Amino acid sequence: MSNAIIKTQGLEKTYSKSKVKTHALRGVDLEIPKGSFSCIVGPSGHGKSTLMQLLGGLDRPTKGTVFVGGTDISKLNDKQLSNLRGERIGFVFQFFNLLQNLTALENIQMAMMFQKASKEAQWERAFELLDLVGLADKAEAKPCELSGGQQQRVSIARSLANDPDILLMDEPTGNLDSKSEAEVLKHIFNIHKAGKTVSIVTHNNELAQRAELLFEIRDGKLKS
Amino acid sequence: MNIFKLVARNITRRKGRFIFTLLGITVGMASFVALLSLGGNMRGEMTKQAGSLGAQLIITPKNWCAYDQISILTGNSLPESLQQEVLDDVSAIEGITAVPYLTLGTSVNNQSVLLTGILPQEMKDFKGWEVEQGEWFSSQDERAVVLGSGIADPFELSVGDTVTIRGETLPVKAILQETGGNDDTSLYMPLSVAQELYEVEGFVSYLAAQVDDMSKMEEYEAAILGVANVAITSDKQLLSTVLSMLGSVNLTLQMIAMVSLIAAAFGIINTMMTAITERRREIGIMRAIGGNGNSIFKIFLIESGLYGLLGGIAGVALGLLASFFIAPMISESDFAAFLKGAEFEASFDPTLMGLSILFSIIISIGSGFYPAWRAAKLTPVEAITHE
Numbered sequence: 001m002s003n004a005i006i007k008t009q010g011l012e013k014t015y016s017k018s019k020v021k022t023h024a025l026r027g028v029d030l031e032i033p034k035g036s037f038s039c040i041v042g043p044s045g046h047g048k049s050t051l052m053q054l055l056g057g058l059d060r061p062t063k064g065t066v067f068v069g070g071t072d073i074s075k076l077n078d079k080q081l082s083n084l085r086g087e088r089i090g091f092v093f094q095f096f097n098l099l100q101n102l103t104a105l106e107n108i109q110m111a112m113m114f115q116k117a118s119k120e121a122q123w124e125r126a127f128e129l130l131d132l133v134g135l136a137d138k139a140e141a142k143p144c145e146l147s148g149g150q151q152q153r154v155s156i157a158r159s160l161a162n163d164p165d166i167l168l169m170d171e172p173t174g175n176l177d178s179k180s181e182a183e184v185l186k187h188i189f190n191i192h193k194a195g196k197t198v199s200i201v202t203h204n205n206e207l208a209q210r211a212e213l214l215f216e217i218r219d220g221k222l223k224s
Numbered sequence: 225m226n227i228f229k230l231v232a233r234n235i236t237r238r239k240g241r242f243i244f245t246l247l248g249i250t251v252g253m254a255s256f257v258a259l260l261s262l263g264g265n266m267r268g269e270m271t272k273q274a275g276s277l278g279a280q281l282i283i284t285p286k287n288w289c290a291y292d293q294i295s296i297l298t299g300n301s302l303p304e305s306l307q308q309e310v311l312d313d314v315s316a317i318e319g320i321t322a323v324p325y326l327t328l329g330t331s332v333n334n335q336s337v338l339l340t341g342i343l344p345q346e347m348k349d350f351k352g353w354e355v356e357q358g359e360w361f362s363s364q365d366e367r368a369v370v371l372g373s374g375i376a377d378p379f380e381l382s383v384g385d386t387v388t389i390r391g392e393t394l395p396v397k398a399i400l401q402e403t404g405g406n407d408d409t410s411l412y413m414p415l416s417v418a419q420e421l422y423e424v425e426g427f428v429s430y431l432a433a434q435v436d437d438m439s440k441m442e443e444y445e446a447a448i449l450g451v452a453n454v455a456i457t458s459d460k461q462l463l464s465t466v467l468s469m470l471g472s473v474n475l476t477l478q479m480i481a482m483v484s485l486i487a488a489a490f491g492i493i494n495t496m497m498t499a500i501t502e503r504r505r506e507i508g509i510m511r512a513i514g515g516n517g518n519s520i521f522k523i524f525l526i527e528s529g530l531y532g533l534l535g536g537i538a539g540v541a542l543g544l545l546a547s548f549f550i551a552p553m554i555s556e557s558d559f560a561a562f563l564k565g566a567e568f569e570a571s572f573d574p575t576l577m578g579l580s581i582l583f584s585i586i587i588s589i590g591s592g593f594y595p596a597w598r599a600a601k602l603t604p605v606e607a608i609t610h611e
Contacts, residue, residue, distance in 0.1 A: 053605050058603075058608065059603065059604070078516055079518065082511065082514055082515060082517070085511075085513070085604075086513065087514070097509045097512075099510075101234065101237050102230075102233060109225035111513040113230075114510070114513065114514040114515045114519055119225075119226070159513075162514065
């Protein structure tokens with residue numbers, strides 16, 4: 001696939017704790033095309049989240065390479081990798097990961113702060129995104145004042161703050177009730193329709209069935 | 225959103241811890257500033273006293289220690305250990321004018337006060353004193369006292385009143401004009417009367433001398449040593465001895481203040497390390513959404529620097545306030561008998577205060593360096609997966 005926005009080659013990740021070594025990934029080769037909607041599935045503890053962390057540059061592989069937009073990200077230094085995460089990749093986590101002492105608006109603005117966006121640009125974009133996820137009226141609410149579904153929508157809005165190409169999501173609906181789940185999924189599908197590359201780690205079969213591409217990870221390997 | 229807003233949100237999140245850490249640096253800076261302020265005043269006061277001495281040479285017994293020399297400047301009683309004949313020998317040297325001091329402790333209206341035995345006419349000429357009220361001694365052995373300007377009010381005395389010294393009732397003949405030095409805080413009586421009352425006939429405490437030609441100082445000193453077995457100190461040497469002793473005292477006090485500052489610095493380190501452990505997951509989130517190690521380092525360093533800024537301002541204010549309250553207390557303590565000047569006050573030097581705040585910020589930033597470095601070194605994944 002020539003239009004791969006993410007590509008891995010022989011990706012391995014081994015965790016060492018004292019003398020015990022855990023092989024989380026054992027040589028994963030995959031390609032995620034630009035603008036695609038993919039899901040990474042598999043049993044718990046088989047390396048799905050590790051794979052997502054490596055794809056997003058949150059961690060470095062023990063062996064192998066990850067290319068994002070043609071760049072071998074394992075060769076980037078901390079600053080370059082941080083910039084790549086800030087500009088090109090948006091993350092959504094199962095437990096929302098919002099800063100509790102900031103408002104919904106400020107949580108979104110913070111992502112733009114690291115990219116040195118002006119105060120006005122931060123303000124405008126954060127409101128636009130909150131409006132997109134239907135939470136314009138909750139701009140000044142702290143995370144503890146929002147429901148789980150609302151927090152995840154703020155988290156989705158934050159992931160879009162710097163208009164990234166890629167959205168990586170780790171169990172985005174894993175902690176939500178069915179009503180909130182439907183609401184969150186609606187926004188995720190809309191984001192994909194808008195042209196973003198979306199890759200989701202999930203246990204949700206319904207969601208997995210709607211994916212254009214499905215990667216199944218078992219025992220640290222990609223099941224073909 | 226900017227880093228400063230983020231830091232402000234973080235720092236006030238745990239209000240109790242914020243306040244106690246801030247108090248640590250505030251108290252440390254307050255003690256530092258209070259001691260600095262008092263120390264600065266002591267130096268100024270001693271320099272002023274040396275100026276008001278009006279003598280270039282101080283002639284003392286050979287066995288005097290630095291403590292005795294300080295007492296000349298601080299205006300405390302001194303042993304009467306110099307034979308009066310030395311005065312005649314020294315005065316006989318051409319180009320030297322010398323006056324004797326017999327400094328004794330007494331009490332008036334149950335308050336202790338310095339009593340100085342002087343040769344009335346010689347001393348008046350030597351010092352250039354002017355009488356504010358009443359009349360100067362009419363003879364060299366008149367049984368009366370004259371008050372320094374600072375004595376009358378606190379002792380509730382005026383011209384015509386009497387004071388009882390060693391069982392003898394003596395009239396107050398005059399009150400001197402203010403000189404701005406220790407001369408204002410003594411009672412004066414003719415030398416012969418003081419010697420008689422205190423039974424130290426033939427002895428004085430020390431001599432103060434003026435010379436006609438400052439360029440021949442060494443020759444004068446040699447001449448004095450030729451006629452008397454005494455020790456000679458110039459007013460400059462005396463001041464430098466006192467200031468160097470004062471410097472040692474100041475240094476000791478500042479070291480004590482430094483200990484409290486160091487303790488406060490450890491308090492900041494502790495607070496910041498705890499904050500990093502607590503906010504580990506947040507560090508991971510910030511890293512995931514594009515914050516690099518540098519940004520994280522900056523956030524935590526600014527946070528600890530803010531402790532220094534706020535603690536420094538509060539500490540300087542508290543330190544000055546404390547020094548204004550402490551100053552009068554020191555004036556009444558035994559410590560003051562060693563160091564006090566005529567008026568013991570705290571001094572306010574804006575440059576020094578500014579530097580103190582800067583110092584506080586530097587200490588706090590220094591304290592925050594290691595915690596901030598630790599935070600910056602966390603990889604996004606180890607921070608974000610922290611439970």
